[in-house]
Amino acid sequence: MRVLITGGAGYLGTELVRALARAPEVDEVVVYDNLSRRNYNLMLGPPLSEGRDTRIRLVVADVLDTRRLRAALDGVDVVIHLAARVTTPFAEGDFHALEQVNHWGTAELSYALEERRGSVRRLIHLSSTAVYGQSEGEATLDTAPTPATAYGISKLRGERMVERLGSDLDLFLVRCGNIYGYSRSLRFDAVINRFLLDAHLGRRITVEGSGEQRRAFVHVDRAAAAISRMALGELEPGRFHLLDRNLSVLEIRDALLQLYPDLESLYIAQDLPRRSLIVAPDPRLAGPLPPLAEELAAFRTHFSFD
Amino acid sequence: MLLPATPDPKHLRPRIQRIQEELFNYREQGLRGFATSSFQSNSVVLLHLIARFWPTLPVWFLNTGFHFPETLSFRRGLAVRFGLDIRDARSPVSRAQQRDASGRLLFTTDPDHCCHLNKVLPLDPVIAAAQLWINGVRASQSAERAAMAREGTGRGGIRRYHPLIDWTGAEVEHYLNGHDLPRHPLEEQGYGSVGCEPCTRRPAGGDLDDRSGRWSGQNKTECGLHVGGGS
Numbered sequence: 001m002r003v004l005i006t007g008g009a010g011y012l013g014t015e016l017v018r019a020l021a022r023a024p025e026v027d028e029v030v031v032y033d034n035l036s037r038r039n040y041n042l043m044l045g046p047p048l049s050e051g052r053d054t055r056i057r058l059v060v061a062d063v064l065d066t067r068r069l070r071a072a073l074d075g076v077d078v079v080i081h082l083a084a085r086v087t088t089p090f091a092e093g094d095f096h097a098l099e100q101v102n103h104w105g106t107a108e109l110s111y112a113l114e115e116r117r118g119s120v121r122r123l124i125h126l127s128s129t130a131v132y133g134q135s136e137g138e139a140t141l142d143t144a145p146t147p148a149t150a151y152g153i154s155k156l157r158g159e160r161m162v163e164r165l166g167s168d169l170d171l172f173l174v175r176c177g178n179i180y181g182y183s184r185s186l187r188f189d190a191v192i193n194r195f196l197l198d199a200h201l202g203r204r205i206t207v208e209g210s211g212e213q214r215r216a217f218v219h220v221d222r223a224a225a226a227i228s229r230m231a232l233g234e235l236e237p238g239r240f241h242l243l244d245r246n247l248s249v250l251e252i253r254d255a256l257l258q259l260y261p262d263l264e265s266l267y268i269a270q271d272l273p274r275r276s277l278i279v280a281p282d283p284r285l286a287g288p289l290p291p292l293a294e295e296l297a298a299f300r301t302h303f304s305f306d
Numbered sequence: 307m308l309l310p311a312t313p314d315p316k317h318l319r320p321r322i323q324r325i326q327e328e329l330f331n332y333r334e335q336g337l338r339g340f341a342t343s344s345f346q347s348n349s350v351v352l353l354h355l356i357a358r359f360w361p362t363l364p365v366w367f368l369n370t371g372f373h374f375p376e377t378l379s380f381r382r383g384l385a386v387r388f389g390l391d392i393r394d395a396r397s398p399v400s401r402a403q404q405r406d407a408s409g410r411l412l413f414t415t416d417p418d419h420c421c422h423l424n425k426v427l428p429l430d431p432v433i434a435a436a437q438l439w440i441n442g443v444r445a446s447q448s449a450e451r452a453a454m455a456r457e458g459t460g461r462g463g464i465r466r467y468h469p470l471i472d473w474t475g476a477e478v479e480h481y482l483n484g485h486d487l488p489r490h491p492l493e494e495q496g497y498g499s500v501g502c503e504p505c506t507r508r509p510a511g512g513d514l515d516d517r518s519g520r521w522s523g524q525n526k527t528e529c530g531l532h533v534g535g536g537s
């Protein structure tokens with residue numbers, strides 16, 4: 001089986017390449033990435049699987065590069081579409097920049113797949129819980145998406161572009177929470193990672209609003225494991241929620257306090273109402289879930305000094 | 307392709323008869339023809355007539371890359387339902403090369419150039435290889451279209467044929483209703499004329515002649531495909 005991962009050199013991509021490169025049924029992992037974040041860590045450091053893995057191939061190209069994208073799809077059985085412009089919670093980026101990649105980049109992939117109907121048999125499309133915007137209660141897979149941010153809108157439009165391919169291939173539409181946890185390609189703009197770094201450096205963490213606003217979170221390893229199961233055909237296609245738990249900023253702080261008892265918090269704009277989004281975890285992806293503090297302690301061991 | 311034998315609305319019969327004859331004559335002359343369609347509700351009449359009278363005619367869809375997913379699904383559904391040979395014409399210019407100096411896609415700063423790359427250029431090889439171009443433009447849609455004739459000459463001397471040029475929006479409605487034909491899925495959400503997503507605004511009302519939602523706020527009313535290239 002040949003798997004192509006757009007955005008495969010990114011945070012989640014790196015862990016996914018690691019997971020797939022270890023699967024015996026995978027003959028080749030094609031990492032399709034424009035390296036726009038200037039993160040080259042996928043290629044650095046110890047091999048991702050046993051020995052030097054010749055089954056990993058990197059294509060440095062943009063998802064909007066129609067010609068290269070089509071060429072890269074040659075002989076590919078499974079596509080995992082991670083390439084996206086992201087924002088951190090509460091941050092609104094340039095709307096067009098989000099649209100360009102998340103909506104039109106996905107569209108470009110959808111045209112290429114539509115033209116080779118029958119060759120790619122499985123598509124895993126990474127969307128976001130941000131498509132729900134704000135939730136009254138818990139957003140379930142039946143909840144109608146009502147995105148509240150430019151990012152959420154662009155991700156929903158991307159979903160619509162691939163949903164129309166559902167009769168051509170097995171479609172996994174994955175609404176993913178905010179990713180955290182150690183990876184050599186990790187992002188420190190992801191909120192839990194950023195807080196842990198601040199705590200480790202002895203800095204104060206900054207809490208905006210009341211700190212009670214909630215978001216859905218998933219550990220990068222569990223996200224990679226779930227997507228790899230989809231890629232390998234261990235799950236039935238459909239729409240998925242990919243998250244471990246919903247956490248408030250204060251709960252994250254409390255977990256950090258267990259590791260860094262001297263951690264101080266600064267509250268900014270406490271009166272500002274903050275949106276909450278609580279998303280129902282997906283029972284098909286359920287598994288053992290260690291306490292957050294335990295995971296953060298494991299993460300902490302990756303810092304080379306205290 | 308066997309289409310359900312619903313009778314044509316009575317008052318349209320003479321005109322449909324004429325179209326049938328004209329299409330027959332073009333076929334008899336052995337002209338290499340093609341049609342273009344934008345796959346809106348409006349387009350369904352021409353597609354249906356082609357399926358009835360010239361089912362092997364290639365129908366080109368300008369896949370600009372910026373369509374609504376609903377339009378893309380609609381085209382697939384109609385291809386199956388009418389048994390048509392529908393092909394996508396795509397820009398020879400990669401999407402990554404369709405950005406302006408600040409990295410934004412061209413429809414944000416230079417829609418004329420965007421249309422040129424995605425609507426005009428893709429058809430050049432199709433036009434060059436054919437002798438007859440059939441399209442469903444109607445005079446009542448815009449001033450530019452009102453100035454167009456039933457038959458004429460286009461880019462590179464190709465013959466153009468506009469069988470529906472004298473049809474009104476109401477007549478299109480009658481035909482669609484008479485044959486119980488599908489509508490563009492966005493119509494029920496209030497869209498009139500549906501083009502590329504970035505350049506289509508949701509209009510307040512919108513009938514089949516209403517193109518006010520296209521390039522809304524701009525003086526632009528046409529993409530350049532049907533105007534300017536003729537002789």
Ligand code: SF4
Pocket residue numbers: 370372412413416417418420421422424425501502503504505529
């Ligand atoms: S209609 Fe808009 S998006 Fe479509 S080709 Fe023209 S400028 Fe580009």
